[in-house]
Amino acid sequence: MxxxxxxxxxxxxxxxxxxxxSIPLEKIDxxxxxxxxxxxxxxxxxxxxxxxxxxxxxxxEFGPYWSVTKFDDIVEVEKDPETYSSEPTITVADIPxxxxxxxxGFITMDGPRHTAHRKVAQPVASPRNLKALEPIVRExxxxxxxxxxxxxxxxxxxxxxxxxxxxxxxxxxxxDWETRRKLTHWSDMATSSEEQLAEExxxxxxxxxxxxxxxxxxxxxxxxxxxxxxxxxxxxSALANADATSxxxxxxxxxxxxxxxxxxxxxxxxxxxxxxxxxxxxLNEFPEQYEKLRNDPSLIPTFVDEVIRWQAPLAHMRRTATxxxxxxxxxxxxxxxxxxxxxxxxxxxxxxxxxxxxLIDREDSKRHLSFGWGxxxxxxSRIAEMQxxxxxxxxxxxxxxxxxxxxxxxxxxxxxxxxxxxxxRVHPW
Numbered sequence: 471m472x473x474x475x476x477x478x479x480x481x482x483x484x485x486x487x488x489x490x491x492s493i494p495l496e497k498i499d500x501x502x503x504x505x506x507x508x509x510x511x512x513x514x515x516x517x518x519x520x521x522x523x524x525x526x527x528x529x530x531e532f533g534p535y536w537s538v539t540k541f542d543d544i545v546e547v548e549k550d551p552e553t554y555s556s557e558p559t560i561t562v563a564d565i566p567x568x569x570x571x572x573x574x575g576f577i578t579m580d581g582p583r584h585t586a587h588r589k590v591a592q593p594v595a596s597p598r599n600l601k602a603l604e605p606i607v608r609e610x611x612x613x614x615x616x617x618x619x620x621x622x623x624x625x626x627x628x629x630x631x632x633x634x635x636x637x638x639x640x641x642x643x644x645x646d647w648e649t650r651r652k653l654t655h656w657s658d659m660a661t662s663s664e665e666q667l668a669e670e671x672x673x674x675x676x677x678x679x680x681x682x683x684x685x686x687x688x689x690x691x692x693x694x695x696x697x698x699x700x701x702x703x704x705x706x707s708a709l710a711n712a713d714a715t716s717x718x719x720x721x722x723x724x725x726x727x728x729x730x731x732x733x734x735x736x737x738x739x740x741x742x743x744x745x746x747x748x749x750x751x752x753l754n755e756f757p758e759q760y761e762k763l764r765n766d767p768s769l770i771p772t773f774v775d776e777v778i779r780w781q782a783p784l785a786h787m788r789r790t791a792t793x794x795x796x797x798x799x800x801x802x803x804x805x806x807x808x809x810x811x812x813x814x815x816x817x818x819x820x821x822x823x824x825x826x827x828x829l830i831d832r833e834d835s836k837r838h839l840s841f842g843w844g845x846x847x848x849x850x851s852r853i854a855e856m857q858x859x860x861x862x863x864x865x866x867x868x869x870x871x872x873x874x875x876x877x878x879x880x881x882x883x884x885x886x887x888x889x890x891x892x893x894x895r896v897h898p899w
Contacts, residue, residue: 486510490517499530500537500811500884501562503665506785507882515539515814524798532562535788535807536800539814541821541839543798547789547810548843554789554808556584556846561885562788562809563663586714588849591734594642594703595850603641607857610637611864618896623875626892630861631746638857639738643691644704656684657739660732661886669882685728689720692727705734741783741840742854744888746861747878748781749773751892754874756828763830767866773830774858779838780828782813785887787842812839813887871897 485493486504490513498514505511518525518539525537538544547554559565593599614633618624632654640650659672659680667673688706695707709715709730718727753760763769789808794801802808816838819825823834841848848854865872876893 485514490514495522496526496528498525499527501527501530501532501535501809503531503663503882503884506884506887507880509880511813512817515811515817519814519818519820524800524802526800530562532564533807535562535809536797536802538797538808538810539818540798541815541818544810544812544815544839545843546797547808548846551581551789551845553792553795555792556789558790560787560789562786562807563885584845587718587730590708590712590715591705591730592849594705594708595853597852599703600852600856603638603853604856604860606641607634607638607860608864610634611861615861615864615868620896620898623893623895626750626872626894627743627747627889628891631743631889631892634746634857634861635739635743638742638853639735642705642738642853643734644706645691652684652687653735654739656680656732657735661736661740661883663883663885666882681728681732684731685720685724688727688731689724692720705731737848737850738853740886740888741848741850742857744783744881744886745778745781745854745858747889747892748783749777749858749862750872750874750894751878751889752777752780752828753872759828759830760871763862764866764870767863769830770859770862770866771855772832772835773862774855775835775838776828776830776832777858778840778854779816779822779835781887782816782838782840783887784840785813785884786811787846810839812842815839868898869896870899873897 482504483497483499483502485499485502486508487510490498493514495517498518500511500514500518505514518537523538523540523543525539526534527537528534538547611634614630618629632651636650636654639645639653640647643653645653659677662670662672662677664674667677691706692710695704696710698707698711709718709727715730717723718730720727753763763773787810789810791802791804791806791808793804796802797808816822817825822837841851873895874892875895878892879890881888881890
């Protein structure tokens, strides 16, 4: 679909080219995708944090919603899942009830069922398993970096970010290696907005077809691994052989099984892949920090934390009010959407010192909300941190600079905050 058709189908509100101070407060809609495609949302969040930390948008593509933009207010929401429920979905966009993507697994569950399902998958992301996975990540990072075309411009997103994270996904699912890019495709199809699909000339029917293909492939894997013991841990074997997740047997509840798979695939794909790309962007925007990193590679762990904060690869999570309540002095009614903007909280200077600066040696480097908070804290956070750390350890051994040589193409989404492409050149020492 052409850009003209896409804009006609999804008319712009003009926020991306306007001065954030010129828009009436009640008209601000930070979920508008154009703001994210153009990276022009920052001024709007800064204004909301100052003037309306809990802000009501009455008119948006996704219907009315509340925005929570400050760190402490988001933590308050995260700490109270009884009032702010993850059901029925965790995105500002509603999912049609007849859609195969209506369920996103245990991230959209609350209470004991959420805890039980999460506990089944968690060992795959445990410190013990990470220790076994790290040499594999290093081997693959080395292979990827050694294959890069020195002296030529290439797309960092495709050749590095996607390749490394997809390889890790294939390992954690014990998925067929030759067709591993299907995992990336299914992840992209699951998280793409209607606008993103339209940009690619795709429809909701194409999304449904991709999700059915994913479900069919993983249903076969469930049946093959049910009742069989393996030396290595993988997500499908864990789900298929635990009593707590017998209720998502694809013969019993295929929609919830698919939702659980997509949660694990998207969680392992989009967040890490966009952090890897975001790190290159940040170091190019702050060359003095790049020089500091080159001079002292021991800063890589705190650099990784800072990139995750700075990038905020998932811009928001939504909750739905289960009862009338008050947050930040605003009366929220039962059934209303409450959107926690992690991307804004991570720049909240009342909670994070010098929040609008990229500092690779930040003392309190883990103080961010990119992984959420509380019972829904990202299960794969340590995997993401490990992958990015190992990759940058190997980058610094080979290249003095990964240079951004053109404008990035950003994802047109207020949920996945990431990059479609990033043109770079690598310069060896």
